[in-house]
Amino acid sequence: MSDEKDIDYSLANPDTLTKYRVAATISEKVLAAVSTLCVAGEKVVTICQKGDKLIEEEVSKVYRTTKLKGFSHPTTVSPSSYVTPYTPLTSDTAEANIELQPGELVKIQLGAQIDGFGSIVCDTIIVPPKEEAQDVVTGRSADLILATYYANELLLRLLVPPGLLAAGSDEEKAKAAAAKPPTQTKITSLLDKVAKSYECNLVESTTSWLFDRNEIEGKKKIVIAPAEGTKGEGSPEVGEVWGVEVGLSLGSGKVKTIDQRATLLRRTNNTYILKSPTARKTLSTIQNKFGHFPFSLRQLEEEGGDTKYKVGVYEGVRQGVLRQYELVGDKDSAPVARLLTTLACLSQIITNNKEAITKNGITKLGAPPALDLSKFQSDKKITDEEVLKILEQPLSKNKGKSKNKKKKKPAKKAAKKDGEEESGDESEE
Template sequence: MSEDKDVDYSLKNPDVLTKYKTAAAIGEKVLAAVSQLCVAGEKIVTICQKGDKLIEEEVSKVYRTTKLKGFSHPTTVSPSSYVTPYTPLSSDTAEANIELQPGELVKIQLGAQIDGFGSIVCDTIIVPPKEGAEDVVTGRNADLILANYYANELLLRLMMPPGLLASGTDEEKAKAAAVKAPTQSKITSLLDKVVKSYDCNLVESTTSWLFDRNEIEGTKKIVIAPAEGTKGEGVPQVGEVWGVEMGVTLGSGKVKTLNQRATLHRRTNNTYILKSQTARKTLSTIQTKFGHFPFSLRQLEEGETDTKYKVGVFDGVRSNVLRQYELVGEKDGSPVARSLTTLAITKNGITKLGAPPALDLSKYQTDKKITDEDILKILEQPLAKNKGKSKNKKKKPAKKAGKPEEESEAGDDE
């Protein structure tokens, strides 16, 4: 126990960042594979099962002597109007038969963890017809994808601690660092301008969390378009890892709880001696296989020979040692786009650990564009110091829908 306490689990320990990056690489690899599985007529449950199997296979190839590794998030595939991750049960006949439809927007979310250092990634794709994907996306789907993309790029830059990449004299650097970080209401205001440029809305209470070892909902959070009674806490700082989420909709942005069974759960930090032996056995299985990371009831269901785990999960939720994630969707049933990026903030800037693949902007055409000069200036900013050869400065994104500068290598040091 004392030896464990002496271990440095911060980004100052190079091995920690390596583990984050290893987990993130697995997540991105599996995300790409699962995206290819999302074709018209394919069952969501089948895609989730295959995605989970891929995560297990990839994790088994790395850190072979590390016992604490596996999922940081099970494979979920959420239909068009769903806001939260969706992972149906094999035993629920109705939901197990849900198939993807051509042209449908779906959100894929999954992740891996190594030694408790987890990365989660989410991407939104358009389900192609069986004969192949369209070359160019137009209309409202293009508006939605672009609004989510640029809002996400803006949010990543707003995560940057003030003055982190400042250049010039010491006095100029100090002046830049003295600037206050944007308030969460200011962040929402700027993001709202971006999505409004595409006639879209932010999804209420979209939340980004501070990540820590064995924890994806840390002591800090940024809440975008907060619903009544919700608010964020804290500002991003150097040495932190965050899961940064963006949610945009063609609808009002208001959400509702769906009348479907919650299948995504997570172990809480609460301790309680469950009364039944079945419940204790179930909790032990969850703790061993998933730790404090989210898991799907489907993963328990397919690993057991009976259904007694349901009793254990029920007791765990009732005793508050397990948290269940309710299914939430857009209030008026409109399409929703989401993305989730796991990033590290180092002295060299922001490093995307696990992120959706780069969007091919040439495939999305719309007559809408961002015109706000303040936002365009932020989008031009790099995410990290360029440690390699200097590059020619790119043209302003605005005049062509606001393409942000790509980040350069941030380096591994904290």
């Protein structure tokens, strides 16, 4: 039996891409289900519990012999002005009784992983009144949702590696491939134009990360609207997987720490032998169930059934083997919208419906559902020619013809006008 170190975990291995796609299918399915649970009067903690149960149920149905599978991110439901993912505790009476309000903008973030290959997705929805259909959204909520949607579409296109979609002669393709990717300053500048078109602001220091096996915060990152002292480094390349995030606010976009206990944590790569048996047992539980992916303290409560885990978590954080994610919100307590997409940069043969095709460009390995633009009305629009030109570009292209190529549907032509890629969304399986 070959050593695990000899296994190719890159996207050059078809099994890797398949595992990412399976995880993405689960993430998107659960995201859709959790979205339907978000109605006025429902408790946030109950929604998070149901979402986590759905992830566990769906993961149990696939790769039955694979031990390393489960969460890449617990279910989180963040209130209107929260920037970071929020997952309340059942043991905290005040938090456990928080209910969603009609018209509130909430961010749902969650994810699954198979063999350490995780897909994380985040969507922003407007909470509908209980048992009532949601009408067309207007006003500032519509401005924010549309601005975030178009900023996300723009960002995805700016991350396509240079030359990957180039056409023409070999010389023209080589010239395109030699071009430098846009700087992170340029990316922020272009996204800011979209935000300002809808009188919104970018959320400071919104970060996209390089993903790897068992890792969601790799060596490269892109930081949008960086705060003082922060900066990104690197850009996507062929064969890489990224978690790409965009966040916009109806306020200034500046953030503040929320005075609540951090309930989202993650195992770091640091090694330290914890002193107390309780702490070692807690860390072992975390390692076995969540690996190096984020988890909620609520999940430890439900796992252990007592409060002894708190001692282990405290010692783990103090010694740096656990990292806690502080809660952050909009400085003006204004509504915030976020989207997160897991994507891959590909230039290889992949299989769709038993048919091999070569696909160049960005493939979504997990994404929020496509926005129904007809349900959002705004008197504002994007007028910047540079931005509009980029939004017209596709995310990917098929090299060669598919035998069973279907005719374009009218809906895709309409989508193209709104900045969608000509070949359709790349979140299909």
